[in-house]
Amino acid sequence: MVVEKAGSSPSKPVGDRCPQQQEPLRHVKKSKQQVSDGFTVKAMMKNTVVRGPPLAGAFKERPTKPTAFRKFYERGDFPIALEHDTKGNKIAWKVEIEKLDYHYYLPLFFDGLCEMTFPYEFFARQGIHDMLEHGGNKILPVIPQLIIPIKINSGDGIDYSQQKRENIGDLIQETLEAFERCGGETAYINIKYMIPTYQSCILN
Amino acid sequence: KTSEVSAVMAKADGKPKSIHHAKKWSDDVENLYRFQQAGYRDEIEYKQVKQVDMVECWPETGFVKKLQRRDNTFYYYDKQRECEDKEVHKVKVYVY
Numbered sequence: 663m664v665v666e667k668a669g670s671s672p673s674k675p676v677g678d679r680c681p682q683q684q685e686p687l688r689h690v691k692k693s694k695q696q697v698s699d700g701f702t703v704k705a706m707m708k709n710t711v712v713r714g715p716p717l718a719g720a721f722k723e724r725p726t727k728p729t730a731f732r733k734f735y736e737r738g739d740f741p742i743a744l745e746h747d748t749k750g751n752k753i754a755w756k757v758e759i760e761k762l763d764y765h766y767y768l769p770l771f772f773d774g775l776c777e778m779t780f781p782y783e784f785f786a787r788q789g790i791h792d793m794l795e796h797g798g799n800k801i802l803p804v805i806p807q808l809i810i811p812i813k814i815n816s817g818d819g820i821d822y823s824q825q826k827r828e829n830i831g832d833l834i835q836e837t838l839e840a841f842e843r844c845g846g847e848t849a850y851i852n853i854k855y856m857i858p859t860y861q862s863c864i865l866n
Numbered sequence: 867k868t869s870e871v872s873a874v875m876a877k878a879d880g881k882p883k884s885i886h887h888a889k890k891w892s893d894d895v896e897n898l899y900r901f902q903q904a905g906y907r908d909e910i911e912y913k914q915v916k917q918v919d920m921v922e923c924w925p926e927t928g929f930v931k932k933l934q935r936r937d938n939t940f941y942y943y944d945k946q947r948e949c950e951d952k953e954v955h956k957v958k959v960y961v962y
Contacts, residue, residue: 743939752903754939758932792942796932 731774732782740767742785753788764800765807768793772811775834794840805841805849809856812837839863882907882960891947891954897930899949899957904933904941907960 697711698704705712734740741757774786812834838860842849850862888895898908906912909921922932924945933941
């Protein structure tokens with residue numbers, strides 16, 4: 663046991679373990695280092711070590727919530743089939759597109775644009791392409807139901823190319839331009855209201 | 867709109883007598899590519915198998931728009947060209 667000299671400096675070394683038997687118990691605790699969170703009153707006290715900030719989790723992988731598109735696909739509710747012998751740029755439809763209920767299927771397919779794994783992202787993207795290409799006047803009444811899923815997907819940071827199709831951002835832009843051309847006089851105003859960053863393809 | 871090739875081939879009956887591969891892209895090669903993607907030789911076979919008189923085509927370009935495959939599923943094709951240059955040599959041209 664080391665006896666502390668009188669008049670020693672108040673800041674004792676960390677490894678100093680000299681107990682003052684004449685001193686009350688609280689003084690023994692004072693010399694012992696305490697760990698505390700930052701920006702607290704305790705952190706301002708002596709013999710306190712402030713622990714570092716917690717990890718923000720910016721790089722932590724965040725699993726995506728399964729989309730309604732994926733659930734419906736796995737249940738077999740979609741009238742589409744994947745052909746493994748094709749060149750990968752076409753899907754086979756079990757039902758003619760002209761006979762599909764666009765109010766039911768088109769918003770579901772747009773919801774599937776969030777998917778990042780095969781075959782869900784392929785079906786969503788190619789399905790939308792086919793339905794828009796062959797929908798004709800069936801698309802217009804469904805546009806209001808599509809604005810929200812498009813808005814959600816337009817903020818996606820994913821940027822990848824898929825064979826002959828562009829990335830999701832380009833597909834969304836293409837879709838909105840089709841809406842603007844076919845949606846009538848108020849189409850642009852309505853699209854701009856929901857997606858302020860949209861730039862018109864008709865107006866100068 | 868029917869292609870020139872199909873108009874000529876429509877006069878033929880039965881099976882083709884010879885076959886060669888396409889060397890250069892054309893409207894007819896594009897349509898052949900679409901029929902062959904769906905599992906048919908050409909328009910002649912499609913009409914024989916499906917028992918139809920007309921094939922649905924895009925009015926603007928004349929390219930095949932929709933085909934029903936042998937398993938009764940449907941293939942839909944774009945208004946614009948789909949057959950890339952690297953695929954042209956795989957397209958088979960049947961001569962009757």
